[in-house]
Amino acid sequence: MSSRRGFLKILLGSILASLATLAILPASYRFRPRRGGAATPGPGVVELPLPALDGRVSVERALANRRSIREYLDEPLTIDELSQVLWAAYGITETRYGFKTSPSAGATYPLEIYAVVSPGGVRGGDGFLEPGSYHYDPHSHTLSLVRRGDLVEALYRAALDQEWVRAAPVNLVFTAVFERTTSRYGPRGERYVWIEVGHAGQNVYLQATAMGLATVAIGAFHDDQVLEVVGAGPGERAAYIMPLARPQWRYTLDAESLKEYIGRHRG
Ligand SMILES: Cc1cc2nc3c(=O)[nH]c(=O)nc-3n(C[C@H](O)[C@H](O)[C@H](O)COP(=O)(O)O)c2cc1C
Numbered sequence: 001m002s003s004r005r006g007f008l009k010i011l012l013g014s015i016l017a018s019l020a021t022l023a024i025l026p027a028s029y030r031f032r033p034r035r036g037g038a039a040t041p042g043p044g045v046v047e048l049p050l051p052a053l054d055g056r057v058s059v060e061r062a063l064a065n066r067r068s069i070r071e072y073l074d075e076p077l078t079i080d081e082l083s084q085v086l087w088a089a090y091g092i093t094e095t096r097y098g099f100k101t102s103p104s105a106g107a108t109y110p111l112e113i114y115a116v117v118s119p120g121g122v123r124g125g126d127g128f129l130e131p132g133s134y135h136y137d138p139h140s141h142t143l144s145l146v147r148r149g150d151l152v153e154a155l156y157r158a159a160l161d162q163e164w165v166r167a168a169p170v171n172l173v174f175t176a177v178f179e180r181t182t183s184r185y186g187p188r189g190e191r192y193v194w195i196e197v198g199h200a201g202q203n204v205y206l207q208a209t210a211m212g213l214a215t216v217a218i219g220a221f222h223d224d225q226v227l228e229v230v231g232a233g234p235g236e237r238a239a240y241i242m243p244l245a246r247p248q249w250r251y252t253l254d255a256e257s258l259k260e261y262i263g264r265h266r267g
Contacts, residue, residue, distance in 0.1 A: 044145035046129065049080050051087035051141070057210035064253040066205050069214035070164040072245035077169050079124030081211060082115060085244060086136050086143075088207030089113055089172065089200045098139055102199040105192035108181040111200055111239070112136075114173040114230040115143060118152045121169030133173075133230045146231035158225035159218055159241055168243030172215075173226060174200060175236040197239040204242050214247035 090100050090113055099107060113136040122129040131150050134143035155173075156166035165171055174197055181196075182189035201217050208215040218241040226238040 046079075046124070046134065046143040046145075048083035048086065048141050048143060051084050051091060055210050059206070062206045062210045064258075065251055066209045067251035068216040069247045069249070069251070070162075070216050070243075071248040072164065072167045072214060072243070073248055074167075075169070075246045076121055076123045076128065077213070077244060077246070079122055079129065081213060082122055082170060082244070083141070084211065085172070085204055085207050085213070086113065086115065087138075087141065088203045089174075090136070090203075091138050091141065100138060101203055102196060104196055105181055105189065106184050108184055108189075108192075110176045110178060110180040110193045111196060112175045112177065112232070112236060113200075114146065114175070114232070116151050116155050116171040116173060116230060118169050119150050135230075147229075151229050154229045155226065155241070158229055159221040162218060162220070164216060164243050164245075165218065165241060168245040170244045172204065172240075172242040172244060173230045173238070174240040174242070175227065175230070175232050176239050177233075177235045178237060179235055194239075201240050201242060204244075208244060212247070212250065214245050215242045217242055 088101055090102055090109075090111060092098055093101050097107065100109065102111070104110070115134045115136060117129050117131050117134060119131040120128050121131065130145065130148065131152075132145050133147040133151055135146050136143055152166055152168075152171065155171055156162065159165045176193045176197060178190060178193050181193050185192060204215055205217070221238065221241060223238040226241065227236060232238070
């Protein structure tokens, strides 16, 4: 075969491979709908610091020390801390197709994340982030202001007066657009979406633990009120609230008590 024919064959092969890849990719990341133009810097758009890809706490230690913590210090978080936890929840880990920290059925990525920032809740630059509800765009790693103002009281009421919501400087709110997944998998897609909420939630727990921060997964709330507070878009359903704060106490599992516990259960 001449080198010209060989080259054409390779070219054709790679075009076919790209088309095949595109065909199996869901529209959600081929066309990446972005709410409110989050990728364009401007008023109300916060370009988050890039996340760290290494830390000082092993995954085993983060698993061992993970606990739901509901008692918080009255202190702000930094924008770096918020950036890191958002990335851990649903940030980009693969730069060809925009795959994320959380696995997703067919890479349909049904989740959206909002950060409800309390007044004086997040320190960044010379001052604090404007209080309000921000939508996270994983692709540009930006936050876009969706609703201005102190929304934490409304979120606390929506969450059945759970004090830890009101006490946290930031609450992450997870919503899901079920249609992204059910349009591909039918009714079974519903199950996949709830499973994925758990994946992203666990990422938040582990990253928070590794950074010495506190969180708790909250599932008890009035769905409609939560959606209204964050300013959710059409088709979104409320999934989780996860307060993010500095803890009043930390949990550490020690190897001796684990050994003793397992020994006791072996009879
Ligand atoms: C789906 C789900 C919903 C939850 N809802 C709430 C909630 O509404 N309020 C709350 O304080 N904790 C909530 N939790 C946290 C549990 O109470 C907590 O995980 C459990 O007590 C075990 O403690 P641990 O997380 O420290 O291991 C929820 C946890 C899950 C997984």
